[in-house]
Structures are given as C-alpha cells and as structure tokens.
Amino acid sequence: MSNCPASLGDRMIICENLRKSYRTGHGRREILKGLNCIINKGERLAVLGRNGAGKTTLIKQIGGVEFPDSGHIIRSMTTSWPIGFNGGFQGSLTGYDNARFIARIYGKSYDEIRDFIADFTELEGALKQPVKTYSSGMRARLAFALSLAIEFDCYLIDEVILVGDQNFQRKCQIELFEKRSDRAMIIVSHDMHAVREFCNRAILITNGIGENFINLSEAIEAYQQQ
Amino acid sequence: MASLAKGWDIQVRVIKALMLRELTTRFGRENIGFLWVMAEPLLFAVLVGLLWRAMKGPLEYGVDIVAFVVSGYIPLVLFRSVVSRAVSSFSANSGLMYHRQIKVIDIIAVRFFLELIGHMMAYLFIASTLYAFGMFPAPYDVGFLIIGWIYYSAFTLAVALVIAAASEISELVEKIVPVSTYLMIPFSGAFYFVSSLYPSAADVVLWSPPVHGMEMMRFGLFGPSIDPKYDFVYPWIFTLPCMALGILLCRIVRRRLVIE
Numbered sequence: 001m002s003n004c005p006a007s008l009g010d011r012m013i014i015c016e017n018l019r020k021s022y023r024t025g026h027g028r029r030e031i032l033k034g035l036n037c038i039i040n041k042g043e044r045l046a047v048l049g050r051n052g053a054g055k056t057t058l059i060k061q062i063g064g065v066e067f068p069d070s071g072h073i074i075r076s077m078t079t080s081w082p083i084g085f086n087g088g089f090q091g092s093l094t095g096y097d098n099a100r101f102i103a104r105i106y107g108k109s110y111d112e113i114r115d116f117i118a119d120f121t122e123l124e125g126a127l128k129q130p131v132k133t134y135s136s137g138m139r140a141r142l143a144f145a146l147s148l149a150i151e152f153d154c155y156l157i158d159e160v161i162l163v164g165d166q167n168f169q170r171k172c173q174i175e176l177f178e179k180r181s182d183r184a185m186i187i188v189s190h191d192m193h194a195v196r197e198f199c200n201r202a203i204l205i206t207n208g209i210g211e212n213f214i215n216l217s218e219a220i221e222a223y224q225q226q
Numbered sequence: 227m228a229s230l231a232k233g234w235d236i237q238v239r240v241i242k243a244l245m246l247r248e249l250t251t252r253f254g255r256e257n258i259g260f261l262w263v264m265a266e267p268l269l270f271a272v273l274v275g276l277l278w279r280a281m282k283g284p285l286e287y288g289v290d291i292v293a294f295v296v297s298g299y300i301p302l303v304l305f306r307s308v309v310s311r312a313v314s315s316f317s318a319n320s321g322l323m324y325h326r327q328i329k330v331i332d333i334i335a336v337r338f339f340l341e342l343i344g345h346m347m348a349y350l351f352i353a354s355t356l357y358a359f360g361m362f363p364a365p366y367d368v369g370f371l372i373i374g375w376i377y378y379s380a381f382t383l384a385v386a387l388v389i390a391a392a393s394e395i396s397e398l399v400e401k402i403v404p405v406s407t408y409l410m411i412p413f414s415g416a417f418y419f420v421s422s423l424y425p426s427a428a429d430v431v432l433w434s435p436p437v438h439g440m441e442m443m444r445f446g447l448f449g450p451s452i453d454p455k456y457d458f459v460y461p462w463i464f465t466l467p468c469m470a471l472g473i474l475l476c477r478i479v480r481r482r483l484v485i486e
Contacts, residue, residue, distance in 0.1 A: 022484060023484075060485065063324070065323055065324050065326075065485050066323075066483065066484065066485055067480070067481040067482075079326075081324040081325055081326070082324065086486060087321060087485070088321055088325065089321055090247065090251065090321055090322075091321075092251050093247070093250065097247075097250060101243055101247050102325070104239065104243035104246070105239060105240050105243045105325055105327060105328065106325075107236075107239055
C-alpha cells in the first residue's frame with residue numbers, strides 16, 4: 001500500500017452493488033444481483049464461479065463493454081478491454097489493420113507496436129490475413145499482444161492465459177506476470193492450477209452475488225465444493 | 227477544463243481512426259480506393275440527368291435540365307444512403323464497443339461524414355465537368371448553396387440518429403426503412419421548384435424541412451429566377467429536437483446493448 005495518504009484510493013476499481021439482467025425468450029434473467037468488489041493497484045483478482053454464473057458478465061461491465069442496470073463502477077486506473085476469445089476486432093480487416101486501428105484509438109504509434117506484435121504473437125503471415133480467418137486461439141493471442149503493447153494499469157483477462165503452446169504460455173508469463181508485476185489483473189478461469197499460480201485474491205460468484213475472499217485457498221475450496 | 231480538452235482530443239482521435247477504418251473496409255486500398263465513395267452518387271445522378279435530357283429536352287422550369295436533376299438527386303441519394311447505413315449500425319459494429327472510448331454516436335457521425343464528403347465530391351465533380359461543357363451554371367451565390375447543404379444534411383443526420391437507435395429497439399424499423407426512404411422523393415424537393423407547384427401542394431411540401439434546404443441550395447445555384455421558397459427558422463424546429471431525441475435514444479440503446 002502507498003505510504004502517502006493523499007494517494008490512497010487512487011489507482012483502484014470499485015464495483016458497487018452491480019446488477020445486470022438480460023432479456024431472454026420469457027422475461028429477463030438477472031445475472032448479477034448486487035455484486036460488490038474492489039481491485040487495488042497491483043492486485044491479481046481471480047473471478048471464480050460455475051458456467052453461467054456471471055464471470056464474463058462482470059468483466060464486461062468493468063471493461064465498459066456493457067453497462068450495468070444499476071450500481072456503479074468507479075475506475076481510477078486505465079483498464080484494458082476484456083481480452084478473450086472474441087471481441088474487439090473487425091473480422092474483415094487484417095491483423096495488422098486491426099492493430100493499426102487499435103493503436104490509433106489508444107493514441108499509440110503503430111510503428112512501435114507493430115514489431116512487438118509480430119514478435120509476440122508469432123502469427124507471421126497470418127497477420128496479413130483477415131481476422132475472420134483466425135482461430136479463437138489466434139485472436140486471443142493478437143488481443144493479448146495488443147493489450148500488452150498499449151500498457152494498461154489493469155488487465156481484464158477472460159480465460160486466455162491457457163491459450164497456445166508451452167512456448168507462448170511462457171512468453172505470456174514473462175510479459176504479464178514478471179515484467180508487469182506491478183499491474184492489477186482480473187482473471188476469469190476455471191483452471192485452479194493457474195489461479196493458484198497467478199492470483200493473490202478471489203471473488204466467487206454464486207447466484208449473482210460475489211463473495212470476496214482474502215485467502216485464495218479458501219476461495220478455491222468454496223468453489224470446488226459447489 | 228483539462229479533462230474536457232482531453233476528452234475532446236480522444237473523440238477526435240477516435241473519429242479519425244474510425245474514418246480510416248471505414249474507408250479501408252468499404253473501399254480497400256487497391257485501384258481508386260476511397261474515390262469509390264463518390265462513384266455511386268455520380269453515376270446515378272449523371273444517368274438520370276441524361277435520361278431526363280433525352281426525354282424532355284434541354285430545359286426544365288427554365289434551367290438546364292441536367293443541372294436541375296443533379297442538384298436534386300445528389301442530396302436525395304445522400305439522405306437515402308446515410309439513413310439506410312444507420313440501420314443496425316450498432317449491433318453490426320459491436321466489436322468496437324469493446325473499446326470504451328468509442329461512443330455509438332461516433333459510428334453514426336463517421337458514416338454520415340463519409341457519405342457527405344462523397345456526395346459533395348460527386349456534386350463538385352459533376353458540376354465542374356458539366357460547367358466545362360456549358361451544361362451547368364456558375365453558382366449565383368455560393369454562400370446560399372452551402373447554407374442549403376447545411377440545412378439539408380443536418381436534417382439527414384438528425385433522422386439517421388433516430389433511425390439508428392430505433393432499429394436496435396425494434397426489428398420492424400429495419401424492414402420499414404428501405405421502403406419509407408422513398409417517401410423522401412416527394413418530400414425532399416428534388417424534382418420540382420416549390421414555386422412551380424399548385425399553391426395548395428406548395429403549402430404541403432413546405433412542412434417538410436429538407437425542402438427548405440433544397441430550395442436554398444437551388445437558389446444559390448440558379449439565382450432568383452426560380453423564385454425560391456424557404457424559411458430559415460422552420461427547419462430547425464424539426465431538426466434540433468429530432469437530433470436531441472436521436473442522441474438521447476442512442477444513449478439509452480447503448481446502455482441496453484448486449485455484446486457478444
């Protein structure tokens with residue numbers, strides 16, 4: 001924690017009483033029913049829960065992709081878009097063109113990030129192909145590389161740390177968990193091995209309510225007992 | 227103040243990026259590239275103009291017939307393409323919503339500006355080419371021509387904002403829009419001068435805001451001989467509330483948008 005009281009409270013994300021429902025064939029289904037959580041600078045929060053519990057929904061609200069029905073999200077650090085298997089790209093454009101677009105909207109120089117992306121994703125020739133021809137793993141790699149190149153205070157990661165081969169996983173670990181160990185992360189995962197390795201805190205979503213755990217092992221135990 | 231300026235910078239950056247992206251996705255980088263944006267209005271207006279010329283002879287209401295058709299057709303085609311491109315444009319671009327700095331209004335604004343630039347380029351190109359052949363007048367008053375364009379395109383943008391939002395709320399809108407844009411044929415003022423209509427008909431079409439813009443444009447082009455009918459205030463009585471409603475609806479729709 002910071003020693004300076006004046007800066008206490010900045011560089012964090014606060015979710016207050018989030019509610020989110022979706023329209024279904026008959027009526028609305030409420031996914032989040034008043035969820036609370038706080039992410040501080042440098043924390044790595046695991047989001048746990050069964051399929052359909054609302055993990056991805058929570059990440060979308062925090063990333064500002066969707067808006068909660070009620071409740072507040074206060075962000076005082078820059079937040080990446082949710083990095084996952086889809087989203088954020090224009091399918092008809094090539095990987096490079098998407099990178100150029102994303103560099104422009106985040107105010108980064110394309111020339112600087114271009115080489116990093118080519119090197120990091122190892123997609124080579126595929127980067128000159130339209131993104132719609134990519135497998136979901138390839139998309140995730142590109143999204144991941146771009147978000148690293150742009151630099152955020154907080155990364156929202158939806159199931160992708162497990163993407164790709166050993167070599168790629170190792171690179172992700174170096175770039176994300178070693179070089180950027182000061183950044184906050186919110187990680188959605190079903191892989192308890194990865195959660196144990198990368199996270200230091202957890203929130204377990206059950207019936208639309210989030211239970212915050214300081215102790216990671218307790219969270220994993222609670223999740224596994226569900 | 228600083229955050230306001232920063233927000234403005236971000237929006238300018240986003241609009242620029244979206245504009246370039248739209249140009250690449252729609253026209254590609256090969257051959258004439260973005261010049262394609264003017265191809266459709268250009269061909270349409272010229273062909274219809276020549277057809278009228280062959281059918282009716284060189285003059286219509288005392289002005290050159292091709293100039294008459296072109297000056298009416300291009301704004302009409304602008305309206306139709308802006309409005310039909312606005313339909314479902316949010317859900318079609320849901321990938322963009324992953325980036326928080328991109329607002330739905332930016333998507334509409336970018337498409338509108340691109341069409342506007344394309345149609346104005348086509349207008350300018352046809353006008354200067356025909357002028358060289360003595361088939362297009364030198365504008366009587368460029369200022370009025372531009373003011374007319376502003377009135378007309380502000381109306382277009384206002385309608386596009388409402389349609390964009392409405393098409394996300396109801397699928398019916400998506401079906402109705404292509405049909406209803408034909409309503410603009412009589413109510414755009416493209417195919418007549420108001421002064422040439424029966425007074426009772428003139429009273430009716432002057433309820434339509436774009437007719438005022440069209441009359442201003444044509445006054446700027448052909449001069450007082452066409453006896454233009456327009457009001458400077460009336461079109462805004464429709465356009466401004468319509469724009470405000472459109473922006474409000476877009477905000478509401480964005481909050482409800484489900485993104486894969």
